[in-house]
Amino acid sequence: MEFARDGGPAETAGAIDDLRCRSGAAAQARSARFQRAGGAATGSGSERKNWPEENWICLLQHLHRATKFNFLMVGGEAEGDRLQRLSTVLPTTRIQLAQSLPLVELAWRLHQCAGFIGHDSGISHLAAALGLPGLVLWGETNQAIWCPRGDRITVLTSNGGIAGVTVGDVVAEVRSRL
Numbered sequence: 001m002e003f004a005r006d007g008g009p010a011e012t013a014g015a016i017d018d019l020r021c022r023s024g025a026a027a028q029a030r031s032a033r034f035q036r037a038g039g040a041a042t043g044s045g046s047e048r049k050n051w052p053e054e055n056w057i058c059l060l061q062h063l064h065r066a067t068k069f070n071f072l073m074v075g076g077e078a079e080g081d082r083l084q085r086l087s088t089v090l091p092t093t094r095i096q097l098a099q100s101l102p103l104v105e106l107a108w109r110l111h112q113c114a115g116f117i118g119h120d121s122g123i124s125h126l127a128a129a130l131g132l133p134g135l136v137l138w139g140e141t142n143q144a145i146w147c148p149r150g151d152r153i154t155v156l157t158s159n160g161g162i163a164g165v166t167v168g169d170v171v172a173e174v175r176s177r178l
Helices: 010-023 025-032 053-066 077-087 103-111 122-129 167-176
Strands: 037-041 070-075 095-099 115-118 134-137 153-156
Touching: 037 053, 037 122, 053 070, 053 077, 053 167, 070 077, 070 103, 077 095, 103 122, 115 122, 122 134, 122 153, 134 167, 153 167
Parallel strands: 037 070, 037 115, 070 095, 115 134, 134 153
Antiparallel strands: none
16 A cells, blocks of 8 residues: 655645644654554444445455555544454554544644545545545545545545445555555
8 A cells, every 4th residue: 555655735744844743742753653554544423424344354454465554543432443343453563543532643643644545534534634645435425515625535436335335446446556
């Protein structure tokens, strides 16, 4: 999952410098120990917007075998149980959980990632605003109104809703970015 990470617009760089200063040394130290990561937000706060958990399991297992990337699993309070279950799929040396973090620390941690995969969620909007290359798995919400915007964001949809987006679809899109 080698997404290009060549920085973003000048405004993003300035905002990240500000985040670095405000997020504290502890968050920076955690990020420094966890290099070459891909971010994944596996929830959205609404079950109908979530890609099936079994698909996430297959995708994480595939990416674990096919890449040397670590995984930053991101979520809020509503995703706690899901994050815990998914975190057992990978070796603890390849995964970090970032659950219910303050927004500034979450932005800092996401900015360290080489790419992002998520749903119709606020975290996907944050990743897009940070300029991360990313895949957003989209269900039935109106894209014209709610979709994250960014030159480096690709939205994957299906006529069958989010459950119709296959693991193969996501893997193919990730491969096209290697």
